[in-house]
Amino acid sequence: MSRKIEPGMAYDTSKLNKVFAFLSILLLITVFWVFLDDYLRPWKAVQIEALKIKREKIDGQLKAAEGAIDQQKMKDLEARLEKADEIIATRKKDIAVVNDEILSLNKLIKEETITSGQLNGDVAATTFDFESASAHGDMKHAEQVLPKLHDLKIKFVASKDRMKDYEARMKKEQKKLEDLNKEVIETENEIKKMTMSRDLLQKAKKTTDMNAIFVIRNSPMVDYLDPTLKIHQVVMENITDDRYFQQVAKVDRCTTCHTFIDQKGYEDQANPFKTHPKLDLMVGIDSPHPLKQYGCTTCHGGEGHRVNDFNAAEHRPQNEAQQKEWEAKYHWHPGHKVALPMMKLQHTESQCLKCHQGVEYIAQAPKLNEGRANIEKFGCNGCHKIEGWEHRRKPGPSLLKVAGKINKEFFKNWVWEPKSFNKHAKMPQFFMQSNNSKPEFVKKNIAEVNAIAEFIWSKSKDYQPFDRYRGGNAERGKNLIKEVGCMGCHGVEGYEEESKKVNAHAGPYLTGTGSKVDADWLVSWLKKPSHYQEDTIMPSFRLSDTEANDITSYLMSLKNKSFERLKFEPMNNEARDEILVDYLSAFDTEAGAKAKLAKMSDHERTMELGFRSVGKYGCYSCHNIDGFADRAPIGPELTKEGSKPISQFFFGIDHTIPHERDAWLKAHLVNPRRWDIGIDKLFKDLNRMPNFYMTEEEADSITLALLGQVSENIPMAGKKNLNQWEKMAADGLKTANKFNCIGCHKVDGFRGDILNMYEDINEGPPRLNDQGHRIQTDWFHYFLSNVYPIRPWLKVRMPSFNLSNEEKNSLVSYFQGISHVQTFEDNQSEVVWEPGERDAAKKLFNNLNCVSCHSTGFTNDPPSAPNLYQAKRRLRPAWIRKWLENPQAILEGTVMPSFWEGGESSEPDILGGDSQKQISALVKYIQEIGYDKLPNSK
Amino acid sequence: MSEDVRLQLNRREFFSFLSVAWIAFTAAVGGLLSLAFRFSYPNVNFEPEMEFLAGRTDEYPPGVDERWKNQFGVWMVKMEGRLFALSNICTHLGCIPTWLPAEIKFKCPCHGSGYYMNGVNFEGPAPRPLERYKITLTAEGKIKVDKTKVFRQEKGEWDNPDSYLTV
Amino acid sequence: MRELINWIADPIRSFPIFTILFFLMLKHYRVVGTKKFAWIAFLLSIPTFFWFAADPNFFLIITTPDNIPISILIILITFLTWFALYQCAVNDARLEQGLTPMEGTPENREKVWTWPNLVYTELFAIIAGTVFLIVWAIIFKAPLEEPANPTWAPNPAKAPWYFLGLQEMLVYFDPWMAGVVLPGVIVVGLIAIPYIDTNPKGNGYYTFMERKMAMTFFLFGWLALWIYLIIVGTFLRGPNWTFYGPFEFWDLHKVVAAYNVNLSEFFWIKGLGRAMPKNLLLRESVGIILSLGYMFGLPPLIARTKWGMSIIEKTGKVRFYILIGLVLLMGSLPIKMFLRWLFSLKYIVALPEWELNL
Incomplete structure (x- = not known):
């Protein structure tokens, strides 16, 4: 303090003033900073860039439009315009007359409008007067008023009449004016037609001008009025966000940056300026999912109401490569505590399931369909309840009579390692996995499998095939398999290429059958599958005895020698007892359990272990087993898997798998037992989900389908409601x-x-x-x-x-x-002929030589086309008509010829060559000759 | 305050620290207040859509087309070489008239107001014709109807080129 | 090194260390309260801070927007404590020499005009505060978390900083005690201070020498208990309210074994080897006796000590007993903490039937 301080002052005022100035300037700078921070938003930069892109595009279009204008014609038109102007100039006097007339008419019309208006008012007022007088019973006054009212009404009508006259005259005069100016008007119209597109484009280009007005409209304080750069949003009442105590209408502001998402013509731009792919399916104004109704986050997830910058919306990269790209370009980082981050792009299809419920197949959602088909193929819904899948059959064959089909040795080896018998097997593998390959576990597993076999055999009902194998020709059988249609459901050894093409999985891949079942069973099965399993979907092909025996012969020739040589280790009683003590000591002490065990006979113990093991591994979830009909499926419910909190997924000690739902699901499907690696678990606590040995693609597709199983509840009005x-x-x-x-x-x-x-x-x-x-x-x-x-x-x-x-x-x-057809269509029992029509029909029938192919009932030639006598009961007449008119249009590649190519008849003499008449006649003929009884019916 | 201090203040030049300080302070506070004022104006609009794209002019047959009536309350009328967008709000008391193609008129069910196809009132209590909305063409040649701008015949506004499209 | 600090940071160790350092600070306040000490401490703290902040886990904690005010608070409190001690040291030195304290010097007793001296500077404070808040608001966005979900509580669910001390107390005390009784007593005690503190010294000037007891008791409660517990609650408590060292990663799955046993269980089952008596009072007799003895037996004993008698002489019996009561209650917190750490003691008196757990 070198300066002198005045008395009564603690500080030197000038110093204080300096401090004040400094602080105030600091405050001013800070306020400036607030303006900037509030005003400079990343999305505005995006919109400016969008404007530039739009401008460039319009420039391109302008050039094209300019080029399209025929310059020569333009010159001609302009010359014509000049001439037209000259012509009009000569008509000046006439035009002046007409204009005067129009002027005076204007005055008249205006005058009459006033008069009319006044009269209108007077009429209304007088009407009220009259009516209220009547209503109040003042008849005298009413009578007084009535003539005045009528008088006024007459005047009003007259006025309106005059008005009509004036207006008609005005119309006439205007037409006259038009005619007088005809040449100019016409030429101008032609010029406008040529330049219209260019003019519109120029107008459009002006809207992208970033001139002074643009700057003012978008400047910091003034932008509350009508900014060009503004947040765009779509509000959907029919689709809501779940905020736990309230459903809130979705608000999507994605279009603030994704400016051209619903406009054609920007397909080649980079995001965010790109047009949405498949615009006529999604987002487009004519699509079933227009932007204004469905928004963006309905399918893509993400924080749709956030706008600030790229990170705000919670975009998620598809893979690591894109993640690095985003980190570099947008400083991308995943947000914390986000309820619904965006779906990775490859998983978007999963969200179709939210609205398209109750259907097995969603058109235009191929990945989702594949995933769901795979879920059915591997039978996930057997062990895991999925709402809406209850009607599907159990994935595995019934074991109610299994003792009559295979032997115990096969069963045990099969259960141990299905793929050792059939590498296409859908049955998953429970044993020798990542978490139970230790010798002591293997010993116990062997005991379990033995016990299961004994148990299942004891529960299995007796089964005797009703037919016997009498020997057959394997080669004929092999051909039959291909011919008859077995391969629609089965892959077959010996037809590997065809099996691959068809890729059927409704039935098992037929390989090694000779090592699995005995011939008698197989013949019976082929003749009548429901004799063995009542609820099987396997149909009968109405095979004759020979055919059935031939096919059996071939299938029995398919052996799996290496599998036959497998000897399953017998049960170690000690291991069995150990497991049983574990079970029995759940609510008892070990000693108590041992005591209980001691009271059980050997057989009882094996049965108990078998029973418990079936329950433990959930065999009953896929196979019908006696006594397990009421059990709940063994696996957790997957109905809301797509919304399951990440904290409920156990990632074990594996840190290589990202903490995301899709990563967990895929890893799980590829190896369900991986989560036990590094965890110290007792035998009874080991994870039990078996391994399906899926390919990565299969696991990916199922993951996608499961991601669609969300808990989001779309209101009825927003869902796809099936008509x-x-x-x-x-x-x-x-x-x-x-x-x-x-x-x-x-x-x-x-x-x-x-x-x-x-x-x-x-x-x-x-x-x-x-x-x-x-x-x-x-x-x-x-x-x-x-x-x-x-x-x-x-x-x-x-x-x-x-x-x-x-x-x-x-x-x-x-x-x-x-x-979209009704159940019944007209089936004439009595055909009504026009005169001459029947003869014409018969003539046509002969000339067109229908019986050359449709020979049944007409000639003895072998038929190569369906029986026409059956057509009446089988087919609808309207369809027969269409078929005759143009078979290729209905069934491309059909052998049925077209007799009316291009609508022209090949028989010009019959019925005057009229195609329609000829076809009608033939249809009637088929109706007439057709049988009324259904074939083979009583 | 002591005399000395006051005298000293008077002798300061205009751009003294004190005046700079007060100017900066006022500006800053003013800025903050204006920010508060700006904040009271919304950045997004939750009101219903007032403008929409209505296809192309050749998609409309001559006469009255009702395809946008339910969604946007607009009749597209093509007559005498013009296409215009009529408001479906009756000028009497605001009901929605019905189009009667057999009688070629709009008739309001509430009190019987009648309008010709061009929207001019001719019967019933309606005091004036139906209003027309602004109708323009976008650069792509699509029709754009803007319901925030209204044209009234009784004010002579039906000659305004924004109130019709030449077809 | 980091492992060592993590280990030391555990309240079992850090609280005694902190308390010891606290008392050392008060004992040698004349050394602490010097500009030299301040500079050295300040210069040493800078590299220490950077070394701490280099650890990603620690960095994550201190840069959480919610925790930044706490860090600022710590710095402020450290400075203010030092400043107080510095002023005390200066004044006490002067008092020893028979001089008046600094506040009593003629320069400092001079009156100045409120306007402009106070008001002008208040304006500066307002502007500076506004600038600070605006800059803060721009740089640290308000943390926007997920929409409120009544079925899922965030982990850890932490109280605001001013209640973290109480939340930490909940570890050691029954919620009734930690949440209602003790905070109530704290408030009542603070209100009572002017009435029990009859020491006329130190009125309007810093001094430690003349107000040893008041300063010690208050600063202990303020720094060693309240502030310390807030620091623990902010930086050292993670998911599931488990202890995590400053450099430890907040692993959700960390489990610390902590099974606590009541005093009555120790006495009857472990000590005497018999079943717990049915009669509630008998069962909790040990704890009851100890508690009663602590609260009602100790004060008369203290009243007979030299120190106690001097207080009674100066302020009277009523004030003495109130003071001792409050001091004993304050001391019950560290005592309980030690009992928990050393013996895994749950409750001294466990009467859940009467909702009374001490």
């Missing part, structure tokens, strides 16, 4: 999937896997295109239980399935639902 047809189709598809109809039949281009192995598509099971419009429903219902050959050239047979009435109805309505 009656879609419901019928969806329910029907469940049945068609169960019996693997779609494994053989391509339904409107969908599935039909077996067709992959046929060179000529017409040799395979028929494609069912628009089947609902083709067949009669009562015929179809009958046919499903009374199969008979329809297409004589086919070697492949439609099997006879063991369908319940409900299932038959479901299949019938499946096709109805797809084709």
Whole structure:
């Protein structure tokens, strides 16, 4: 303090002033900083860049538009315009007259409007006066007013009449003016037509100008009025976010940065300026999922209401490579404590499941469908409850009569290591895994498997095949297998290439069969599968004895020698007893358990261990076993797996797997026992999920499907609600999937896997295109239980399935639902002919030589086309018509010729060559000759 | 305060530390207040959509088209070489009239107001014609209807080029 | 080295160390309260801080936006404590020489105008405070966590910093005691201070010499208990309220074995080898006797000591007993903590039937 301080002052004022100045300037700078921090938002930079891109695009379009303008024509038009102007100039006087008339008419109209308006008011007022007087019973006043009212009304009508006159005259004058100016107007219109597109583009370009107005509109304080750079949002009442105590309408602001996401033409830009892929399916204004109704986060997840910068929205990289890219470009880092981060791009399809519920197959969601198909293939739903999957059958074969099918040695070796018998086996492996390969565990596992075998055998009902193998020709059998259609459901050893093409998994891969079952059982099974397993989906192919024996002969020739040589180790009683003591001491002391055990006989102990082991490993979840019908599935429920908190997934000691749901699920599917590695566990606590030896692709697809099982509840109005047809189709598809109809039949281009192995598509099971419009429903219902050959050239047979009435109805309505048809269509029992029509029909029938292929009932030639006598009951007449008109349009590649190519008849003399008449006649003829009774019916 | 101090203050120049301090302080406080004021204006709008794209002019047949009536309350009318967007709010008391194609008129069910196809009122209590919304073409040639701008015939606004499209 | 610090940081060790350092600080306040000491401590703390902050786990804790004010608080309190001791040292030296304390010097007794001296400087404080808050608000965004989920509590669920001391006390005491009784007593005790403190010395000037007892008792409760517990609660308590050293990673799965036994269980089952008596009072008799003895037996004993008698002489019996009561209650916290650490003692008196657990 070198300066003198005044008395009464603690500090030197000038020093204080300096401090004040410093602090105030500091405050000012800070306030400035606040402005900047608040105002300079990363998304604004993105929008500016978007504007530049849009401008560039418009520039491109402008150039094209300019180029499109024929300069020569333009010059001509301009010259014409000049001339037209000259012509108009000569008409100046006339135009002036017309203009004057228009002016005076304007005055008249204006005047009349006033008069009319006044009269209108007067009428209304007087009406009120009159009516209120009447209402109040003041008849005298009413009578007084009435004539005045009428008078006014007359005047009003007159005024309106005059107005109509004036307006008509005005119209006339305006037309006159137009005519006088015709040349100019026309030429100008033509010029405008040529330049319209360019002018519009120029206007559009102006909107992207970043000029002074742009700056002002977007400057810091003024931008509350009408900024160009602003946050865009989509509010969806029908789709909500779950905030635990309230459902809040979703608000998506993604379009603030993803500016062109719903506009065509930006497909080649880099994100965020790219158009959404598959715009006509997603996001596009004409798509089933327009942006304004479904937003973005419905499918992609993420924090849709956050806008600030790239990180705010919780984008998630697809893989490590993209993560590095984002870290460099956007300083990306995952946010903490985010309820719903964005789905990784490759998993987006999983979210379709949220709204598209109750269907087995979602069109345009191939990855999701694949995942769900894989879930069915591996039978995950057997052990893990998934809501909506309850109707699906148990993944494994019934063990209720297994003692009559295989022997115990096979069973034990199979259970121990299924792939040692059949490398295509879907049965997973429980033993010799990452967590139970230690010798003491193996010993106990062997005891368990032995016990299970004994137990299952004791529970198995006796089974005697009803037929015997009498020997057959293996080569003929092998051919039959390919011909008859077994490969729609089974892969078969000896047909490896075809099996791969079809990739069927409804039934097991037939290999080593000779080492598994005995021939008598196999023959009986082939003749009548439901004799062994009542609820099997395996159908009968109506095989003759010879055929059944031939096929059996071939299948029995398929041996697995190495598997036959396997000897399963017998049970170690000590190990068995150890495990039992473990079980029994759950609620008892070890001594007590041992005491209990001592009281049990050897057989009782083995049965007890068998019973417990079946319960422990959950065999009953996939196989029907006597006594386990009421047990809950062994695995945790997967209905809401996609929303399960990460903290509930156990990652063990493995730090290589990222702490994300999809990473855990995939790792789990590839090796379910990995979580026990490094953990000290007792035998009874070891993880039990078996290993399916899935490929990475299969694990990926199932992970995707599971990620779709979320707990988000979309309100009814936002979900996809199936209309009656879609419901019928969806329910029907469940049945068609169960019996693997779609494994053989391509339904409107969908599935039909077996067709992959046929060179000529017409040799395979028929494609069912628009089947609902083709067949009669009562015929179809009958046919499903009374199969008979329809297409004589086919070697492949439609099997006879063991369908319940409900299932038959479901299949019938499946096709109805797809084709939107009513159940019954007109089936004329009495055909009414026009004069001469019947003869024409018969003539056509002869000339077109239908019987050359459709010979049944007409000639003795072998038929190569269906029986026309059956057509009446089987087919709908409207469809027969369409078929005759153009078979290729319905069934591409069919051998049926087209007699009316391009609508022109090949028989010009019959019925005057009129295609429609000819076809009508033929359809009637088929109706007339058709049988009324269904084939093979009483 | 002592005399000396006061005298000393008077002799300060204009851009003294004190005046700089007060100017900066006022500016800063003013800035903060204006920020508070700006904060009271929203950055996003939750009101319903007032403008929409309505396809192309050739997608509309002559006469009255009702495809946007339920969603946006607009009739697209194509007549006498023009396409315009009529508001479906009756000018009497605000009900929604019905289009009667057999009688070629809009008829309001509430009190019977009747309008011609071009929107002009001719019967019933309606005092003036139906309003027209601003209708323009985007650069891609799509129709854009903007319901925030309204054109009234009785004010002569139906000649405004923004109130119709030439077709 | 880090392992060592993690080990030392455990309250079992850090609390005694902190307490010892505290008393040393008070004993040698004349040394601590010097500018030289301050500079040395300050210069040493800078590299120490950077060394600490270099550890990613520690860095994560101190940069959590919620914890930054605590760090600032610690610095402030350290400075203010030192400043107080410095002023005390200066004044006490002067008093020994017979001079008036600094506050009594003519320069410092001079009156100045409120306006502009106080008001102007208050304005500076307002502006500086505003600048600080604005800069803070811009740099440290408010931590936005996930939407409130009534079915899931965050782990750890920490109280605001001013209650962390109480939350830490919950480890050792029954919630009724730690949450209601003791805080109530703290408040009542603070209110009571002007009434029991009749020492006229130190009125308007710093001094330690003339207010040894008041300073010691208060600073112990303030620094060694309250502030220390807040530091523990902020930096050393992680998920599941488990102890984590400053350099330790907050592993969710860490489990520290801690099975605590009641005094009555120690006495009857372990000590006498018999079943616990049915009669509640009999069962808890040991604890009851000890507690009663502590609260009601000790004061009269202390009253007979030289120190006790001097207080009674100066302030009277009532004030003495109130003072001793409060001091004993304050001391019960460190005592309980030690009993927990040394013997895994749960409750001295365990009467859950009456909701009374000491």
